[in-house]
Amino acid sequence: MKAIFAGAFDPFTLGHRDICERASRIFGNVTVAVAESTGKNTVSLEKRVDIARLSVDGIAGVDVEPFRGLLSDYIKKSGECVLVRGVRGTNDFEYERDRLRVYSSLCGADAVLLVTKPELEHVSSTVVRELAALGSPLDGYAAAKAKDVIKSVYRKFGE
Secondary structure, eight states: OEEEEEEOOTTOOHHHHHHHHHHHHHHSEEEEEEESOOSOOOSOHHHHHHHHHHHHTTOTTEEEEEEOSOHHHHHHHHOSEEEEEEEOSHHHHHHHHHHHHHHHHHHOOOEEEEEOOGGGTTOOHHHHHHHHHTTOOOTTTSOTTTHHHHHHHHGGGGO
16 A cells, blocks of 8 residues: 655655655555645745655655645545654644544545654754754754755755
8 A cells, every 4th residue: 555654844854764764664655745835834845855855765665746735635636545644752643643633534544653763753854954054964863865955955044
C-alpha cells in the first residue's frame, strides 16, 4: 500500500527523513507531499520541494511531489493509501489526532502515527530555520545533502 507523508516541510529535517525511512520499510512506497501553502511558509514551494528531494535521496521507494489545495483532495486523487504522520510527544499526538479526524471525515483517510526516536525529539523545522538563519551548523538536524541549501535559503531570515 502507498503511504503519503504530507506537510509544509519548512524545511525538511532529519526527523522527517527518519519517518520516511521507517515508513518505506513498512509500506514499500512513500510519497512526500509538500504543501503549497499552509499559511506559515517562509520560502517558496519549489525550494521546499528541492530540499525535501535532497533530504530523501538514497531512500528506496520514496519520492517527493508538491501539491496544491486540500490534502484531503490530494489523498482522494492518490487512490488507496495511508497517511503517515510523525509525533514527538503528547502535544503532537493531540494535534495529529484532531487533524486525522478531519481528514477521515473529508476523504476517509486512515493513518499511521510513527513516534519519533528519542534522539530526534528536539528536531523541528522551527529549530532548523532558526539555526540556519543564525548560520549555525546543521549537523544532527538536516540531511548532509540538504544542509548547504537550507543554510543558503534560510540564512536571509537572520539578516
